[in-house]
Amino acid sequence: MSNKIRNGLTRRSMLQASIAGAGAAWAGISFGPKAFADEEAKVNFYNWDTYIGETTLGDFENLTGVEANMSLFADNDELFAKLREGNPGFDVIVPSDTYVARMLAADMLEPLDYSLIPNTKNLNPLFTDAAYDPGRKHSVTYMWGTMGLGVRKSATDGITSWKDVFESDKYAGRIAILSESTAMIGMASMYLGTGMNPTSQADIDAAVDLLIKQKPAFKAIAEDNGQDLLASGEVDVTIEWSGDIGQVMLEDDDIDYVIPKEGSLIWADNLCIPKGAPHPMNAHKFINYILDAQAGALIADYIQYATPNQAARALLNDSYNKNPSVFPPDEVLAKCEWQIYQGEEISRMKDEAWTRFLAA
Amino acid sequence: MDSWYKFKRVFLSVGVPPTFWLVAFFLVPLALIWVFSFGEKTGVVGIDITWTIDNYIRAFNPDILKIFAKSLWLAIAATVICLFVGLPVALGIVYAPSKWKGLLLLGIMLPFWTNLLIRTYALIAVLRTRGYVNFTLEWFDAKIRVLFDLFGMGGIATALLGERFQALELLYNDNAVILGLVYVHLPFMVLPLYAALERLDRSYLEASLDLGAGHLRTLWNVVVPLALPGIISGIIITFIPALGSFLTPDLLGGPDSAMIATIIERQFKSANDWPFGSALSFLLMYITFGALALRAVMAKRGGSDGLEG
Numbered sequence: 001m002s003n004k005i006r007n008g009l010t011r012r013s014m015l016q017a018s019i020a021g022a023g024a025a026w027a028g029i030s031f032g033p034k035a036f037a038d039e040e041a042k043v044n045f046y047n048w049d050t051y052i053g054e055t056t057l058g059d060f061e062n063l064t065g066v067e068a069n070m071s072l073f074a075d076n077d078e079l080f081a082k083l084r085e086g087n088p089g090f091d092v093i094v095p096s097d098t099y100v101a102r103m104l105a106a107d108m109l110e111p112l113d114y115s116l117i118p119n120t121k122n123l124n125p126l127f128t129d130a131a132y133d134p135g136r137k138h139s140v141t142y143m144w145g146t147m148g149l150g151v152r153k154s155a156t157d158g159i160t161s162w163k164d165v166f167e168s169d170k171y172a173g174r175i176a177i178l179s180e181s182t183a184m185i186g187m188a189s190m191y192l193g194t195g196m197n198p199t200s201q202a203d204i205d206a207a208v209d210l211l212i213k214q215k216p217a218f219k220a221i222a223e224d225n226g227q228d229l230l231a232s233g234e235v236d237v238t239i240e241w242s243g244d245i246g247q248v249m250l251e252d253d254d255i256d257y258v259i260p261k262e263g264s265l266i267w268a269d270n271l272c273i274p275k276g277a278p279h280p281m282n283a284h285k286f287i288n289y290i291l292d293a294q295a296g297a298l299i300a301d302y303i304q305y306a307t308p309n310q311a312a313r314a315l316l317n318d319s320y321n322k323n324p325s326v327f328p329p330d331e332v333l334a335k336c337e338w339q340i341y342q343g344e345e346i347s348r349m350k351d352e353a354w355t356r357f358l359a360a
Numbered sequence: 361m362d363s364w365y366k367f368k369r370v371f372l373s374v375g376v377p378p379t380f381w382l383v384a385f386f387l388v389p390l391a392l393i394w395v396f397s398f399g400e401k402t403g404v405v406g407i408d409i410t411w412t413i414d415n416y417i418r419a420f421n422p423d424i425l426k427i428f429a430k431s432l433w434l435a436i437a438a439t440v441i442c443l444f445v446g447l448p449v450a451l452g453i454v455y456a457p458s459k460w461k462g463l464l465l466l467g468i469m470l471p472f473w474t475n476l477l478i479r480t481y482a483l484i485a486v487l488r489t490r491g492y493v494n495f496t497l498e499w500f501d502a503k504i505r506v507l508f509d510l511f512g513m514g515g516i517a518t519a520l521l522g523e524r525f526q527a528l529e530l531l532y533n534d535n536a537v538i539l540g541l542v543y544v545h546l547p548f549m550v551l552p553l554y555a556a557l558e559r560l561d562r563s564y565l566e567a568s569l570d571l572g573a574g575h576l577r578t579l580w581n582v583v584v585p586l587a588l589p590g591i592i593s594g595i596i597i598t599f600i601p602a603l604g605s606f607l608t609p610d611l612l613g614g615p616d617s618a619m620i621a622t623i624i625e626r627q628f629k630s631a632n633d634w635p636f637g638s639a640l641s642f643l644l645m646y647i648t649f650g651a652l653a654l655r656a657v658m659a660k661r662g663g664s665d666g667l668e669g
Contacts, residue, residue: 077629084405102632106404179610181630218615220532233490234531344401344632351631352423358618359423359430 043282045070046079046090048269051143053299060289066282075224083108087276091283094269098182100139101132101341103272109138110273116284119291122311127268131338139270140287143305146266146328146336147183148259150227150245155236162191162260165237166210172217176229176238179221181354182347183265184211186339187239190262196337199346208353212360230255241267243305246325250304257325263335268308397638407635415639424623424640431619434534434609435602438541439549442598443591445542446549451583453550454557468550476544480611483540487530487612494527501525532614540608545601549594556590557583589659596655600648620644 045057049072053059057068071090073079076099082088084106095103103109114120120128120140127141151159156171164170165177166188177184186196188207198204219235226238231248245257271290273283289295296312306326307313313321320326328336341347397415399407418424453464471479486492501521508517530536564586568578584591606621613619620640627637 075629077632080632081629102404108405177615181626215615221615223610232488234488344404347631348633351626351633352421354626355421355427355623356423358615358622359426 039279039281041066041282043068043091043279043286044089044277045286046082046093047072048094049074051094051269051303051305053295053302056290056295056299059295059298060286063289064282064285066285068286083274087274089278090274091277091279092286093272093274094142095139095272097130097132097268097270098339098341100130100270100272103274104133104138105341105343108275110275110277110280111137112140112273112287113284116281117288117291119288119293122291122293122296122309124308124310127308130268131340133270139272140291141268141308142271142290143300143303143307144266144268145242145306145326146259146264146333147178147187147239147241148245148257148264150230150238150240150248151256151258152230152233152236153254153256159237159258160261162187162262165239165260166191166214169217171237173219174236175218176220176222176226176235177211177218178226178239179223182339182350184239185350185353186265186337190264190337191260193262196263196265197340197342199342201349204349204353208357211357215357215360242325242328243303246304246323249325259328259332259336261335263337266333266336266338393638393641396634397642399635399638401633401635404632415636416643418636419639419643424620427618427623428620428643430617431603431621434537434541434617434619435599435605437538438545438602439595439599441538441542442546442549443595446546446553446594447591449546450550450553450557453554454560465551465554468547471543472547476607479544480540480607483543484531484611487536487539489527489529489531491530493530497528498525531612532617534613534617536612536614537609537617537619540612541602541605544605544608545598548598548601552590552593552597553587554590556587556593560586592655592658596651600651603647604644 043066045052045068047070052070057070060066060068073082076096079093079095080099080102083090083093083103087108100109117140123141127136127144129136130139130141133139149159149165155174156164159165165175185198185204185207188210189198189203190196192203192206192210194203194206198207220229222229222238222240224241224244226235226240227244227248229235230238230240230245231252242257245255249255249257271287273280273287277283290299291309293309293311293315296307296309297315300307300309300312301316301320304320304323304326395409396407398411398413399409400412400414402408449468453461453468456464484491488494502525504521505514505517508514560583564582565578568582569575573581603619604621606619606625609617609619610622621644624637624640624644627633627640631637
């Protein structure tokens with residue numbers, strides 16, 4: 001019985017959808033995103049791999065009748081490259097903090113209508129403003145985390161400082177760093193005391209000189225697979241994203257996640273609506289759904305990243321909420337710094353400095 | 361030869377689709393990148409085509425040149441090894457019984473049908489510290505120690521093999537990159553060599569052997585000169601993709617093994633500097649054109665030699 005009704009509904013909504021679709025396509029060209037009312041019942045979500053709950057998309061569809069299609073990107077650069085020549089049809093995207101800033105600089109993001117996202121009340125007040133998007137006019141935090149050291153406990157003796165990574169031969173040949181030029185220069189600068197976002201050529205050079213001097217101690221520059229190198233015993237210390245180390249920690253008790261005392265990088269991935277989104281109304285609906293307590297809890301529990309959603313955390317148990325690799329203690333977090341998008345000029349300085357590191 | 365004029369429709373129907381393909385999917389994108397290489401960045405996504413040559417001048421920075429030199433060295437090393445491994449393999453296939461030939465060629469081609477990323481990860485699983493090569497060596501190491509212990513000579517084993525098994529560091533260095541490049545590009549070498557050797561008139565070899573030349577001398581004085589066009593083709597189509605590889609050095613190389621494609625990739629992605637990336641790509645392209653021109657010149661010279669001889 002209920003099946004029959006649902007089928008009937010589906011068929012009818014499909015018919016509506018196809019009519020509305022033709023209308024929306026037309027509206028997209030002629031009236032822009034203002035033509036909310038007759039939107040096709042679809043939302044195109046462009047996300048990282050393994051970064052959504054197991055049932056989230058289906059649940060959203062059952063609740064709202066809006067079909068959620070997900071496509072995947074591998075990194076921010078791919079996301080940015082896909083959108084830089086115009087939006088190919090995505091409604092909701094998940095750029096990291098500095099890329100929100102970069103996309104804002106390129107005027108690629110639609111402002112959010114918070115009256116359509118009442119669930120922002122669930123968010124930790126810490127995330128209601130951000131340097132990369134002042135006033136959070138264009139983005140809400142999806143998940144956040146840190147970068148730090150994945151270490152093999154039995155092969156190291158309590159690393160607490162970046163010194164062991166950047167200026168010591170204690171773990172020579174057993175260290176992997178990440179192929180993330182800006183972040184690596186930032187980490188070396190944190191150790192040198194010039195902060196995550198050095199701006200002068202002298203500070204950038206000092207950081208890269210440090211890395212060049214230490215280069216013989218690095219075994220590999222990992223392509224975001226540092227956790228595999230650590231898990232397979234190839235290295236004993238690796239710079240990695242918290243979530244990646246968290247995943248191998250579940251399988252190997254001998255692996256730990258450490259944020260050195262000089263501090264590290266804190267990051268956030270954000271839900272945004274790109275300019276030219278064909279279904280902006282559904283995009284808001286979708287973002288609101290993700291910020292729902294129940295839906296947010298299911299996602300966080302599945303992907304094991306830190307959620308900014310307080311209401312969702314209240315529904316989850318201690319093994320998630322008290323996991324120090326997911327939620328580092330406040331005093332550690334206090335020392336972490338955000339990466340800041342500093343404009344194309346400084347990006348180029350850092351890129352050239354990184355080339356110098358690779359060539360040395 | 362029939363004139364295209366007489367059979368216009370045939371020539372059109374055969375000629376237009378590939379021409380369209382070539383123009384739309386090769387020449388136009390390539391021209392776009394070429395134009396970008398004379399551009400200037402304006403803001404985050406804007407590129408102004410100002411016909412500046414700054415991007416090319418920037419490429420002659422010592423760091424970039426060093427990485428270029430490194431790429432050349434790795435690609436040349438891989439090509440030379442491919443040649444020395446590929447020639448015997450191609451000869452082996454040519455002289456194999458004909459029912460085996462297809463199967464042997466299939467064996468050369470088969471890895472091609474697997475995604476490069478998967479093959480590279482497989483290579484990592486073989487070479488890493490706790491990989492199959494080291495597992496095998498460790499197994500032999502353990503057996504030898506047991507054997508020595510059996511004869512009460514455990515001390516000698518320790519003296520020979522060390523206190524305990526030391527795993528070989530096979531990954532994350534230049535050798536790993538060269539091995540990876542050889543592994544990936546060997547078919548590019550074997551196939552043109554096979555094609556050249558297959559066409560070779562075997563009576564020349566018999567004559568050479570009958571007239572008293574040894575096998576090596578026959579190989580060097582008869583086979584190599586006759587197969588030279590194939591050898592040159594093999595070298596060029598191995599060298600060009602090897603020079604532009606970026607997956608292999610990124611995944612197998614150490615901190616010192618960056619190749620130029622890694623830098624180019626970064627310009628299109630994290631560095632967000634398409635004009636500079638385009639200029640670097642085209643520098644690579646000019647080297648490729650140079651290599652192809654060299655081949656054309658040598659083929660011409662080889663041809664005229666043949667006529668005179």
